[in-house]
Amino acid sequence: MTAPDLTADDCDRLVDRWLGTDLDAWTREVVRRHFDPVLGSPYWLRTAADLPFDPRDITRYDQLADLGPTDLDLLRHTDPAEFVPLAVPRPLAGRVWDSGGTTGSPCRVFYTPEMIVHRGVWRRWSFVTEGFEPGRRWLQATPTGPHLIGNGTWETSGLHGGMTYAIDMDPRWVKRLISAGRLTEATDYTNHLLDQILDVLRGDRVDYVNTTPALLKALLRRDPAAVARLRGVRLSGTQLSSRMYREFVAALDGGICGLSYGNTFGNAAGLPVEQGGDLMPYTPNYPHVTMAVVDRTDGRTVVPPGVVGRVRLTVLHRDLFLPNVLERDEAIHHRPASGLADGVANVRPLAAVRTGVEGLY
Numbered sequence: 001m002t003a004p005d006l007t008a009d010d011c012d013r014l015v016d017r018w019l020g021t022d023l024d025a026w027t028r029e030v031v032r033r034h035f036d037p038v039l040g041s042p043y044w045l046r047t048a049a050d051l052p053f054d055p056r057d058i059t060r061y062d063q064l065a066d067l068g069p070t071d072l073d074l075l076r077h078t079d080p081a082e083f084v085p086l087a088v089p090r091p092l093a094g095r096v097w098d099s100g101g102t103t104g105s106p107c108r109v110f111y112t113p114e115m116i117v118h119r120g121v122w123r124r125w126s127f128v129t130e131g132f133e134p135g136r137r138w139l140q141a142t143p144t145g146p147h148l149i150g151n152g153t154w155e156t157s158g159l160h161g162g163m164t165y166a167i168d169m170d171p172r173w174v175k176r177l178i179s180a181g182r183l184t185e186a187t188d189y190t191n192h193l194l195d196q197i198l199d200v201l202r203g204d205r206v207d208y209v210n211t212t213p214a215l216l217k218a219l220l221r222r223d224p225a226a227v228a229r230l231r232g233v234r235l236s237g238t239q240l241s242s243r244m245y246r247e248f249v250a251a252l253d254g255g256i257c258g259l260s261y262g263n264t265f266g267n268a269a270g271l272p273v274e275q276g277g278d279l280m281p282y283t284p285n286y287p288h289v290t291m292a293v294v295d296r297t298d299g300r301t302v303v304p305p306g307v308v309g310r311v312r313l314t315v316l317h318r319d320l321f322l323p324n325v326l327e328r329d330e331a332i333h334h335r336p337a338s339g340l341a342d343g344v345a346n347v348r349p350l351a352a353v354r355t356g357v358e359g360l361y
Contacts, residue, residue, distance in 0.1 A: 039087040075107035098146035122285040126269040130258035141211040167196040232256030286341040293333035
């Protein structure tokens with residue numbers, strides 16, 4: 001099924017089907033596809049030769065820990081096609097998406113159409129559960145170009161029946177300016193982004209804005225009345241504290257403040273905020289994306305619910321397999337209501353790596 005064919009009912013059925021998936025069975029399907037001797041992924045077939053066991057013998061999700069963590073440096077230097085099973089016809093046709101590039105050269109992954117649909121359908125699920133109405137007008141004020149978050153223009157328009165504006169944003173440039181101590185120029189660039197946003201917002205042409213916490217904070221300082229007129233905002237990124245969330249909710253004057261967490265590899269949908277903003281939980285885009293919270297010094301040990309640890313991401317797409325990615329974030333292990341996968345809450349940059357420049361994302 002391709003994106004133009006998807007109706008609202010189709011999207012709902014897909015999410016229901018995904019949530020009903022047995023994770024061990026899904027793990028077996030994905031692992032055997034990527035390690036198939038003839039049609040598997042070139043990278044994983046090379047890796048299998050050095051393993052002390054046959055990965056096709058993996059039968060349970062928890063056994064993925066035996067593969068060890070995925071080194072993201074591989075995604076900086078390896079052809080993204082190497083991670084795509086040969087079962088996907090060559091030559092590959094589609095988009096390669098970049099990570100933010102905060103800590104060096106960006107990581108790059110290839111998305112097949114099936115993967116784009118999975119991400120988009122889960123995003124639409126978030127819009128619906130958070131109360132964003134279909135058929136409204138959106139402004140996508142997020143990174144663009146090689147950044148997957150910019151594909152939100154399709155998610156809000158193609159899957160949620162909206163009309164979507166966008167700005168032009170390069171998050172790497174502002175990070176570079178800040179790192180170099182060129183703070184006046186960084187402020188100029190931020191003002192350039194705000195000028196683009198406010199130009200679209202004039203005349204109340206937009207109902208909702210999809211942006212980052214840092215950029216919304218800057219917009220609120222510049223023009224609080226423009227924020228108050230919005231029906232809602234949707235925030236992506238890790239620079240969101242409980243205090244900021246409460247500030248945004250107050251500024252929206254009854255508007256929706258929706259949340260999402262993730263990166264180029266996998267995402268999690270925001271769940272209803274609890275305790276007046278003190279608990280901001282997320283559930284991963286199951287079963288293709290799972291998240292665990294692990295001991296900071298032992299990536300195999302999952303901490304109990306309610307305990308803070310390091311976020312461990314596993315990507316289980318039929319066309320992309322990245323087990324045990326140790327993220328640069330820490331969070332609370334959150335166990336949501338029945339029917340949803342274990343997730344994370346109160347995400348923030350890992351204490352050990354907070355020296356990195358986050359900029360506007």
